[in-house]
Amino acid sequence: MHLIETRDLCYTYPGKVTALNNINFIAPRNSRIAVIGSNGAGKSTLFKHFNGIFKATSGSVLIRGEPITKQNIKEIRKFVGIVFQNPDDQIFSPTVEQDVAFGPTNLGLDPETIHHRVHEALRVVGIEHLAHRVPHHLSGGEKKRVAIAGVIAMEPEVLVLDEPNAGLDPRGVTDLNAFINSLPKKYGMTVIFSTHDVGLVPEVADYIYVMDKGRIVAQGTTDEIFVQPDMLRSVRLDVPIIPRLLKSLKEHGVDVSMAYTYADAEESLLKAFGKRS
Numbered sequence: 001m002h003l004i005e006t007r008d009l010c011y012t013y014p015g016k017v018t019a020l021n022n023i024n025f026i027a028p029r030n031s032r033i034a035v036i037g038s039n040g041a042g043k044s045t046l047f048k049h050f051n052g053i054f055k056a057t058s059g060s061v062l063i064r065g066e067p068i069t070k071q072n073i074k075e076i077r078k079f080v081g082i083v084f085q086n087p088d089d090q091i092f093s094p095t096v097e098q099d100v101a102f103g104p105t106n107l108g109l110d111p112e113t114i115h116h117r118v119h120e121a122l123r124v125v126g127i128e129h130l131a132h133r134v135p136h137h138l139s140g141g142e143k144k145r146v147a148i149a150g151v152i153a154m155e156p157e158v159l160v161l162d163e164p165n166a167g168l169d170p171r172g173v174t175d176l177n178a179f180i181n182s183l184p185k186k187y188g189m190t191v192i193f194s195t196h197d198v199g200l201v202p203e204v205a206d207y208i209y210v211m212d213k214g215r216i217v218a219q220g221t222t223d224e225i226f227v228q229p230d231m232l233r234s235v236r237l238d239v240p241i242i243p244r245l246l247k248s249l250k251e252h253g254v255d256v257s258m259a260y261t262y263a264d265a266e267e268s269l270l271k272a273f274g275k276r277s
């Protein structure tokens with residue numbers, strides 16, 4: 001049984017914009033899944049089906065093997081936490097601390113547990129120093145971190161992040177990558193995220209879905225997806241710089257093995273230039 005599964009999911013917005021067309025998506029336990037695609041591909045619309053914000057026009061959405069119903073929706077929203085693209089949609093309390101406490105309070109937890117969860121979430125996203133600030137007076141990247149903290153304080157088993165790195169500074173992106181990578185091992189969480197930044201994907205994903213115009217046009221591991229430059233370009237995406245560079249070096253006769261992450265590429269180049277055995 002998969003944590004999340006969609007079967008032939010279709011969704012049409014009122015006004016007849018078909019945003020999802022026969023989506024078959026699976027999220028296994030402890031995985032890190034990237035959903036990539038250009039603007040309007042359908043990524044956010046898909047994510048909104050994962051905790052019942054949207055209801056399929058046709059096809060089905062199964063959470064732990066069960067369809068979403070009125071009876072289980074509260075439980076499902078505890079299980080699947082979504083951080084939306086625009087943090088302003090998610091932040092509404094007078095202070096950051098109260099905002100992050102909102103979800104755990106609604107779960108009916110005791111004050112000590114709420115306090116612990118809030119401060120742990122603020123610490124994990126690196127914003128403990130903002131606890132007493134007014135959320136609406138924060139910068140875009142700071143608000144994004146507040147929104148992420150608010151969802152992780154609920155301790156969901158599946159964390160869905162819609163464009164989490166948009167608006168973060170370089171250090172913020174590095175911290176976020178480390179955070180995403182720690183989720184399966186440290187917290188037993190599954191993470192699903194969308195991004196336009198293909199360079200980031202090999203660093204933080206085990207499996208990739210490529211979407212275009214409401215369809216899944218490719219899926220696979222990093223080395224299965226990023227060896228398809230024509231497919232990626234056809235959906236207005238690019239091949240990340242590292243495999244592109246290594247492919248070019250190989251074509252110019254450098255005996256270098258293919259790599260997708262910075263660490264693997266460094267190792268591969270050091271070997272190619274005789275600095276490693």
Ligand SMILES: Nc1ncnc2c1ncn2[C@@H]1O[C@H](COP(=O)(O)OP(=O)(O)OP(=O)(O)O)[C@@H](O)[C@H]1O
Pocket residue numbers: 013014015017018019037038039040041042043044045046085
């Ligand atoms: N409220 C809405 N009403 C009608 N159409 C919508 C609505 N929201 C989104 N759409 C349309 O649905 C399609 C998919 O949009 P969606 O926001 O899911 O794409 P996305 O892949 O998340 O894009 P982006 O990368 O720009 O965030 C687009 O054609 C979009 O114009």
